[in-house]
């Protein structure tokens with residue numbers, strides 16, 4: 001008997017959509033790690049694809065799995081991106097960034113013909129608003145941006161790692177914003193993007209085409 005977690009089951013459902021010859025965007029986080037691992041098995045068995053990574057950590061995991069990695073900067077379009085999320089809802093709105101990779105994840109997602117979120121049932125909501133919204137901040141702009149976020153009632157908390165500020169793959173800071181509620185995610189996303197010094201945020205409102213979510217071993221597919 002093989003027991004698979006819901007994250008792994010969701011990842012396998014997305015893997016079924018990968019075709020030979022595709023350029024595949026590899027997400028970041030523990031759910032995406034199952035996808036990368038199983039994709040690596042297929043590649044080692046002769047399945048030919050090329051992949052771009054949404055973080056340095058994913059790039060390392062993918063290379064160790066034997067997946068050919070190409071540099072995203074040389075591409076304009078990716079065929080299929082598979083990534084996790086911190087929270088998703090029935091509108092296919094997502095909050096991403098707990099893994100700190102949402103700046104590259106959003107670029108790769110936006111460049112993809114299809115973007116699939118894989119998640120276990122704990123990530124599903126009727127409307128996003130529970131998970132904090134990560135924001136990537138240019139260090140030069142730290143206190144200015146924090147003040148602007150407080151004016152939006154975003155309650156920003158700078159991410160700490162090993163008693164120092166956490167830094168993204170780009171060398172920027174990340175603040176987690178604990179909005180009391182997100183009644184209008186589109187307006188909130190626009191307000192965040194309008195603050196100079198914010199280079200990215202975790203509100204993904206247009207990028208997700210399909211969600212494969214698994215709960216108790218049962219996979220549900222939701223399409224935009």
Ligand code: DER
Pocket residue numbers: 027028029030031032083084085086087095096097098099100101102105
């Ligand atoms: O940081 C990210 O965007 C990750 O995709 C995150 O949202 C999901 O991570 P998990 O699969 O480990 O829950």
